[in-house]
Amino acid sequence: MKRIWFTCLRQVLVLGFVLFISGVSFADANLGKELFKANCASCHNKNMKDDLTGPALGGVQERWAGREKILYSWIRNSQIVVASGDAYSVGLYNKWNKSVMTNFPNLKDDDIANILEYIDGTYTGKLGGAPAVAATAAVGAKEEESNLIYWILAGVLALIAFVMMRIVQSLSAVAQAKAGEDVVEPQRFSDFITSKSIAGMAIFAVVLLGGFTTINNAVNMGRSQGYAPEQPIKFSHAIHSGLHKIDCQYCHDGARRSKQSVIPAANTCMNCHKAIKVGSKHGTAEISKIYASIGYDPVSDKYIQNYDQLPTSEVEKIYKNWIGANYMKEASLTALDEKGKNVVENQWKGMLTSLTGPEKEKVQGPIEWVRLHNLPDHVYFNHAQHVAVGKVECQKCHGKVQEMEVVKQYSPLSMGWCINCHRETEVKFNENGFYENYKRYHEEFKSGKRDKVTVEEIGGLECQKCHY
Numbered sequence: 001m002k003r004i005w006f007t008c009l010r011q012v013l014v015l016g017f018v019l020f021i022s023g024v025s026f027a028d029a030n031l032g033k034e035l036f037k038a039n040c041a042s043c044h045n046k047n048m049k050d051d052l053t054g055p056a057l058g059g060v061q062e063r064w065a066g067r068e069k070i071l072y073s074w075i076r077n078s079q080i081v082v083a084s085g086d087a088y089s090v091g092l093y094n095k096w097n098k099s100v101m102t103n104f105p106n107l108k109d110d111d112i113a114n115i116l117e118y119i120d121g122t123y124t125g126k127l128g129g130a131p132a133v134a135a136t137a138a139v140g141a142k143e144e145e146s147n148l149i150y151w152i153l154a155g156v157l158a159l160i161a162f163v164m165m166r167i168v169q170s171l172s173a174v175a176q177a178k179a180g181e182d183v184v185e186p187q188r189f190s191d192f193i194t195s196k197s198i199a200g201m202a203i204f205a206v207v208l209l210g211g212f213t214t215i216n217n218a219v220n221m222g223r224s225q226g227y228a229p230e231q232p233i234k235f236s237h238a239i240h241s242g243l244h245k246i247d248c249q250y251c252h253d254g255a256r257r258s259k260q261s262v263i264p265a266a267n268t269c270m271n272c273h274k275a276i277k278v279g280s281k282h283g284t285a286e287i288s289k290i291y292a293s294i295g296y297d298p299v300s301d302k303y304i305q306n307y308d309q310l311p312t313s314e315v316e317k318i319y320k321n322w323i324g325a326n327y328m329k330e331a332s333l334t335a336l337d338e339k340g341k342n343v344v345e346n347q348w349k350g351m352l353t354s355l356t357g358p359e360k361e362k363v364q365g366p367i368e369w370v371r372l373h374n375l376p377d378h379v380y381f382n383h384a385q386h387v388a389v390g391k392v393e394c395q396k397c398h399g400k401v402q403e404m405e406v407v408k409q410y411s412p413l414s415m416g417w418c419i420n421c422h423r424e425t426e427v428k429f430n431e432n433g434f435y436e437n438y439k440r441y442h443e444e445f446k447s448g449k450r451d452k453v454t455v456e457e458i459g460g461l462e463c464q465k466c467h468y
Helices: 002-022 029-039 068-076 078-083 087-095 109-124 139-178 189-193 196-219 237-243 266-273 284-294 312-331 338-355 383-389 394-398 415-424 439-447
Strands: none
Touching: 029 109, 068 078, 068 109, 078 087, 266 284, 284 312, 284 338, 312 338
């Protein structure tokens, strides 16, 4: 018995040694991917090779080799490590213009290990390329194309009908001539289009078309496909999501955990714009609106005490000072020229227009974004169900947001559109704990009777799912 136990122990030790020398990691890259998207993707490039707001993370473990504990401490609170005098950390801090990295004190050792595993797998190519975003063609373009095809088809059918009629008339005339009967002259085209039968068909077509148009317009009543309102701040998704690759769920963090995707508060914007104070497209004009909303003074690099109690005149001085100071810096001036004074005045007027209104007299306070998507009150939709459980990409419903300067409502959000999606969309069924109770489907997968499950098959067309 002792010999058996000794043999088992020896095998375990050998296996452990083999795993150690082969570099097998027990960290979970899939969990690391979700953690990276939620915590790191706003500042670090997802390809792990190019710098963004923060440095490229590919090879980070090699750069911190033998100092893993310090790396973990750096991720949780970089300033504590810098204050300790660690040479590499201080050098990195200075290299990036002393930009303070966001702290992540709640990340456990396992969480950090998973993130590092995902970073390494992406950088080395072990995890493969980035998943392609499934994007459907523009719905409006499809409808226009379909309508054109219908009109062309109707014209072709009408032409065929007229040609067939003329052929029949000609054949009848030939038959009559052979039989020695009086030949009836073929009907002229002018007589044909003014005949009672054609008039009746035209009236029927008008009634049919009018009914279709009326019903179609009634069905589309209240829908806002293509709606792209002007927002109080010219926020470009093409720059943030497209150029800088900021993950949708970093700003709209409610999408993975609640019914609403949520509009990000100005605090979320400040995670980046405390360091990035001048925009690549609008300069200080739009970013200053964020500062004025939340009460941040970019000149002193501090939040303003009792900001909500300041009169508008004091707020005006603070942000005119900032706009003017930045203008002089870029123009290499020691005092504002006439052009600079106009820039300052126009940008302040823009801030007033964007941040105040009939229901908001003060500049201070939340930014009043214009709502884009609005479902009827009797419809229930849960973002978390689709994003976290169904693993649906944002672009599936919202289009290629990463290419939009001004975001528009991409999908019709109609009942038929939702139902068709539920009928066609395959559920990511395997290795998804949410669907463990569907035992029959799992058995059919194993036996080979089934190769997919659609949303329809798990109750996606039940009325109560959306109307309760």
